Amino acid sequence: MIWNGFKNFFGQPQKDWATWYNEYQKTYHPPDKNVLLSTLSYVVLDTETTGLDLKTDQIITLGAVRIQNQEIPVHNVLSCSIRQNILHKQDAVSIHGLVQTEKKGVPAHEALAMFFAYIQSDIIIGHHIGFDVKMIEKTSLHHGGGTIKNLIIDTSFLAKRLDNPMNPNSLDGKNYSLDVLCKRFDIVTKDRHTALGDAFLTALLFIKLIHLFEKKGIKTLKQLL
Amino acid sequence: MIYIMHFYRIFVFFCIMAHELTHRIYDFLKEFPPFHFxxxxxxxxxxxxxxxxxxxxxxILFSIGDLPPQRFYIVKEGAIHLFQSNGDLVETCDEGDVFGIRPLLAHSPYLLTAKAGEETLLYAITTKDFLPLIEKYPKISLFLATNFAVGVGNKYYHKNHQSSNEISENVLTEVVSIDTRIKPVTVDPAITIQEAAQIMVEKGVGSVVICDPDEKPIGIVTDKDLRTKVVAGDIRKKENVTLIMTSPVKCAPPNQSYTQLQMMMLRHRISHVVITEDGSTESKIVGVVSEHDLVVQQTDSPALLLKTILKSDNEKQLSAIRSKIEILIQKWLKQEVSIHFVSQVVSTLNDEIIKRVLYLSEENLGRETYRKMDYCWLALGSEGREEQLLKTDQDNAVIYTNNPNIPNQKELLINLAKEVNRMLFEIGFEYCPAEMMASNPLWCQSVEEWQQTFEKWIFQPGEKEIMMCTIFFDFRPVYGNKSLADSLSQYIFELLDKQKVFLHFLAKNALQNPPPLSFFRNVIVEKNGEHKDSFDIKLRAMMPLVDAARLMILEKKLSGINNTGERYQALAKSDPANAEVLYLAADAYEILIRIRTLFGLRQKNSGRYIQPEEMDKMSKLLLRNAFQPIDDIQKIIKIRFQV
Known part of the structure; x- marks a missing residue:
């Protein structure tokens, strides 16, 4: 694993991106910031990881939904589990009595290929999205890919900005968790605990926030950022 | 982002086709019609x-005239208001309500504007995936038909008019038995139209099936084909029979239920279904079922009941018959038989019971005495309107010609009425608490007395008089000299001509109870008393329609039509400008009777008070849809009678 990353980082010249990353890079174009927020296309993202440590933890699942014309098409979502390479087999047997024999999910590079093909040039939305993006970029770098070029917007920051436009970061973060905000904006949180489920809730939250910004006269990406 | 504890990493997730979002939506959809089918x-x-x-x-989700995208909607949370072009609110859709589907089926632009009444979450369903299911499940088309029937009035429904108004949840098990001993009449494709017609006449059948040598059905020719294509059309009789046959034929396997076959006929607008061994055109023909066969099968039992009524000698036997009628009603309602048909049969049977009771009472008290009298037994109220499906109170009266030779005629008739009322009570018809029964001297009157009574009511209309009129105007002769009732009707019309302002009072009375606008949000229930928290379907929904129909019938001087549904039908014919609303009112009334009757049967009472929380989504929907025509009709009355 670390060896792979090492090899990628030093052993391969920068130009030899993985095919999926090359495709992504070629087609990426930044959004027009003067277009109305409600007409832009967004990808709302969430990941499940083995933990919060950027160095040692890994992504387990990637979940994403798309917002187009203020709608979320159910047939156009990304829900993908990554095959885990490191297995603490003995621990697993002793704790759960299970033996990990078959490998489920897709290899990380396939998941990344799916992910980069999915996001296209859409603006990426997520709750505390910074961490998810870093995890994906870390994995991407390990597998011959690069960083995410898309514009990234954090819904927790948007909610804070709505409440205190002058100094959003002064607000207490615990009032801006996904759970608290869903409750506040009447979003039914039924099946949390999956990346896709959370991405869907975040998408609803984002649509509601956009409407509230529009009411305040903030109607374009330029005004929002 | 979710933090997963370190040792959970052994749980490996994988890509799934039906992801959790799909399941979330599935969990919601499966609870609501039409998806739950x-x-x-x-x-x-x-x-x-x-x-x-x-x-x-x-x-605004969509506006009038917009072309619909290939999808329709179901409300997940919130509320959608549907508006007409004049800004009138037609309907409020809330959780679980489906809307925007009609234009997709009719391939026409939206007729209404949809606007969010509050923050709303919708699921949009693609038509492409849904349309094949309509074909597959007749219940869906039925549901959609009833969904459009009222409120969002639609032609689609009228095509399916016979398909009745509620979908029973019960599995219909009654099987139409095909008498396989009688061979279906099949013919060779080579014969002429004339030959086919001759075979039909000889065999006394309404159709012939054209079959290949293996007895597989190729096509069918019905007497209707002969009428429309040959007699009225320009095809000659010498031509080949295949020229006028309907092909391919609609087939079904043996042992289909009554409803399945009826639905099939309705859906394909056909009157004959060919029964083959495996239900396809590729197997041997077994029989033919016509619409007529189905009707005969279902009217078989009432005919038997009628015979038994005529042979009954006492109230005990009649009571047993009345219980059988109730079972029949229940069965029919489950089979979605049209209410119009059910009420017709039930009032015929009820009438026969009353006639038999009168006959037996005359016998008991001395038949000779009563044979000399010229009198008529009148049914009032719902029995008078032929709408009494359940055993409710008895409302009746007697009208007689004064006979100077029988000085104590009134007394004798009251005695007779007492006996009749008692027997009807024994059979299961409760006494009228307000004593509107022929045994009450007030309601056993001579022709002259009745004329005076109506004169008083019409010329001095107070609250009580108006109320009396609403009950007595719906009188219907059941037994005795019917011309007495007819001439009383004529007399009333003459009085109304002289006292035009009376209709204005009646109109005011008819508008007393406006329909509840939204049954879901603000359930209009009784605030106090025994029926606290239930909905008075009679007072709030049925009476307004009954009162309005009576008023308009009196205005148009249409006598002899008592049934509210029939009254609206007749009014629609005589008033083309408002025909659509009037037809919708007729439908709405049928729906209301159906809901009330089903509740009554379940609760073993009159079904007048219904508990909204005990209604399924479908009944709620039907009930709410029935409110809109009430409102429309009341608007017409307000304008016409200047209230």
Whole structure:
């Protein structure tokens, strides 16, 4: 694993991106910031990881939904589990009595290929999205890919900005968790605990926030950022 | 982002086709019609192709004249208001309500504007995936038909008019037995139209099936084909029979239920279904079932009941018959037989019971005495309107010609009425608490007395008089000299001509109870008393329609039509400008009777008070849809009678 990353980082010249990353890079174009927020296309993202440590933890699942014309098409979502390479087999047997024999999910590079093909040039939305993006970029770098070029917007920051436009970061973060905000904006949180489920809730939250910004006269990406 | 504890990493997740979002939508859809008719796989597929849409309050989803995208909607949370072009609110759709589907089926632009009444979450379902399911499940087309029937009035419904008004949840098990001993009449494709017609006459059948040498059906020719294509059309009789046959034929396997076959006929607008060994055109013909066969089969039992009534000698036997009628009603309602048909049969049977009771009472008290009298037994109220499906109170009266030779005639008739009332009570018809019964001297009157009574009511209309009129105007002769009732009707019309202002009072009375606008949000229930928290369907929904129909019938001087549904039908014919609303009112009334009767049967009472929380979504929907025509009719009355 670390060896792979090492090899990628030093052993391969920068130009030899993985095919999926090359495709992504070629087609990426930044959004027009003067277009109305409600007409832009967004990808709302969430990941499940083995933990919060950027160095040692890994992504387990990637979940994403798309917002187009203020709608979320159910047939156009990304829900993908990554095959885990490191297995603490003995621990697993002793704790759960299970033996990990078959490998489920897709290899990380396939998941990344799916992910980069999915996001296209859409603006990426997520709750505390910074961490998810870093995890994906870390994995991407390990597998011959690069960083995410898309514009990234954090819904927790948007909610804070709505409440205190002058100094959003002064607000207490615990009032801006996904759970608290869903409750506040009447979003039914039924099946949390999956990346896709959370991405869907975040998408609803984002649509509601956009409407509230529009009411305040903030109607374009330029005004929002 | 979810933090997973370190040792959980052994749980490996994988890509799944039906992801949790699909399941979330599936969980919702499966609770509501029409989706609950579908299989799990079918709902999952619809869910996987759906779209989640969020609307803010006041957001417009679509406007009148917009061409519909290839999808329709179901409300997940919130409320959608549907408006007409004049800004009138037609309907409020809330959780679980489906809307925007009619234009897709009719391939026409939206007739209404949809606006979010509050923050709203919708699921949009693609039509492409849904249309094949309509074909597959007759219950869906039925549901949609009734959904459009009232409120969002639609022609689609009228085509399916016979398909009745409620979908029973019960599995219909009654099987139409095909008498396989009688060979269906089949003919060779080579014969002429004339030869086919001759065979039909000889065999006394309404159709012939054209079969190939293996007895597989190729086509069918019915007497209707002969009438329209040959007699009225320009095809000559010497031509080949295949020229006028309907091909391919609609087939079904043996042992279909009554409802399945009826639905099939309705759906394909056909009057004959060919029964083959495996239900396809590729197997041997077994029989033919016509619409007529189905009708005969279902009217078989009432005919038997009628015979037994005529042979009954006492109230005990009649009571047993009345219980059988109730079972029949229940069965029919479950089979979705049209209310119009049910009420007709039930009032015929009720009338026969009353006639038999009168006959027996005359016998008991001395038949000779009563044979000399010229009198008529009148049914009042709902019995008078032929709408009494359940055993409710008895309301009746007697009208007689004064006979100077029988000085104590009134007394004798009251005695007779007492006996009749008692027997009807024994049979199961409760006494009228307000004593509107022929045994009450007030309601056993001579022709002259009745004329005076109506004169008083019409010329001095107080609250009580108006109320009396609403009950007595719906009188219907059941037994005795019917011309007495007819001439009383004529007399009343003459009085109304002299006292035009009376209709204005009656109109005011008819508008006393406006329909509840939204049954879901603000359930209009009784605030106090025994029926606290229940909905008075009679007072709030049925009486307004009954009163309005009576008023308009009196205005148009249409006598002899007592049934509210028939009254609206007749009014629609005589008033083309308002025909649509009047037809919708007729439908709405049928729906109301059906709901009330089903509740009554379940609760073993008159069904007048219904508990909204005990209604399923479908009944709620039907009930709410029935309110709109009430409102429309009341608007017409307000204008016409200047209230």
């Amino acid at each position: 579908l299989s799990k796989e079918e709902i999952l597929h619809l869910a996987s192709q759906s779209t989640v849409k969020y609307l803010q309050k006041e957001d």
